Amino acid sequence: MKYLMWDVDGTLILSGGAGKDAMIKVIKDYYFLDAFDFNKSLAGRTDSDIIKSVVTRLRGRCNSAEAAGLLIRYHMELPKQLPLHKGRVLKNVEKTLQYFCRPDSRYCNCLLTGNTSTGAHLKLQHFGLDQYFNHEHSVFGEISENREMLAKVAFHRLYMQNEEAKPNELIFIGDTPNDVRCANAIGAPCLIILEGSGYKPEDFSEVKPWKIIDRLPDDPKQLELLLDETESYAGGQNA
Numbered sequence: 001m002k003y004l005m006w007d008v009d010g011t012l013i014l015s016g017g018a019g020k021d022a023m024i025k026v027i028k029d030y031y032f033l034d035a036f037d038f039n040k041s042l043a044g045r046t047d048s049d050i051i052k053s054v055v056t057r058l059r060g061r062c063n064s065a066e067a068a069g070l071l072i073r074y075h076m077e078l079p080k081q082l083p084l085h086k087g088r089v090l091k092n093v094e095k096t097l098q099y100f101c102r103p104d105s106r107y108c109n110c111l112l113t114g115n116t117s118t119g120a121h122l123k124l125q126h127f128g129l130d131q132y133f134n135h136e137h138s139v140f141g142e143i144s145e146n147r148e149m150l151a152k153v154a155f156h157r158l159y160m161q162n163e164e165a166k167p168n169e170l171i172f173i174g175d176t177p178n179d180v181r182c183a184n185a186i187g188a189p190c191l192i193i194l195e196g197s198g199y200k201p202e203d204f205s206e207v208k209p210w211k212i213i214d215r216l217p218d219d220p221k222q223l224e225l226l227l228d229e230t231e232s233y234a235g236g237q238n239a
Contacts, residue, residue: 001106001108002168002227002230003108003158003169004100004108004109004171004173004227005138005139005171006110006113007111007112007113007114007174007176008111008124009043009113009123010043010175010198011173011193011197012089012127013087013089013093014088014090014196015123016088018087019042019081019119019123020038022078022081023054023074024037025077026070026073026077027054027070029073030069030070031058043175043176043178044174044176044179046142046144046146046147047074047116047119048142048144051070071116075116075118078119078122082122082123089127089128090193090195090215091216092216092217092218093129093216096220096223097109097129097132097133099224107224107227109133109134110138111135111138111140112138112139112150112172113140114178115140117140137157139154139157148185151186152185152186154186155170155186158170167187167188168233168234170186171191172190173191173193174190174191174192174193175192175196176198177199177203177207179209180207183209183210184207184208184235187234188235190209191209191210191211192211193213194213194215195216211226
């Protein structure tokens with residue numbers, strides 16, 4: 001069995017900015033601000049990192065209680081924002097997830113995302129996708145501010161079940177350079193899908209993903225054949 005470690009935003013769905021707007025509203029309400037904007041991109045970052053940077057920026061330091069308070073409010077606001085935005089499931093996502101949920105599949109759908117587990121589930125439930133994932137092997141953004149640590153946790157869990165496990169048994173699927181850095185942290189392959197990404201192929205030249213494709217194939221069998229090529233992946237340079 002191999003595990004497909006799917007990112008959420010920009011890979012499976014586009015929320016139309018619902019997550020960002022939910023976070024901005026919570027920050028404005030919590031700190032009584034008339035306006036707030038993030039000073040750098042949120043793409044590929046963990047929610048833990050985003051919250052810490054916001055609190056540090058506004059308070060000068062960040063403590064766990066304040067960060068937890070913001071996250072609780074964010075989880076309450078997100079379901080209100082999702083219906084207000086024109087989000088969508090990206091093309092061929094649902095049929096692909098269904099295909100890899102077959103009882104005889106050699107691949108298992110999991111999540112590895114910077115979203116918290118609650119945030120990820122709220123988004124996926126809203127778009128009708130949550131039922132397609134194995135949560136035992138999924139890893140979420142509350143575990144660490146550092147996305148690369150999420151990959152190490154994912155592999156550690158696999159290794160604890162099978163000491164002969166190899167990094168290429170985890171296949172990361174994402175849309176940002178941070179997804180590639182995450183996979184590279186354990187020497188695992190990363191497939192980049194550009195359809196929902198804000199990045200171009202040249203933006204990945206330094207991080208060297210395993211493969212880059214424009215979008216998921218119409219026939220999931222084609223993706224399966226591509227993923228089968230990871231059997232020979234040994235980390236490092238682009239295959």
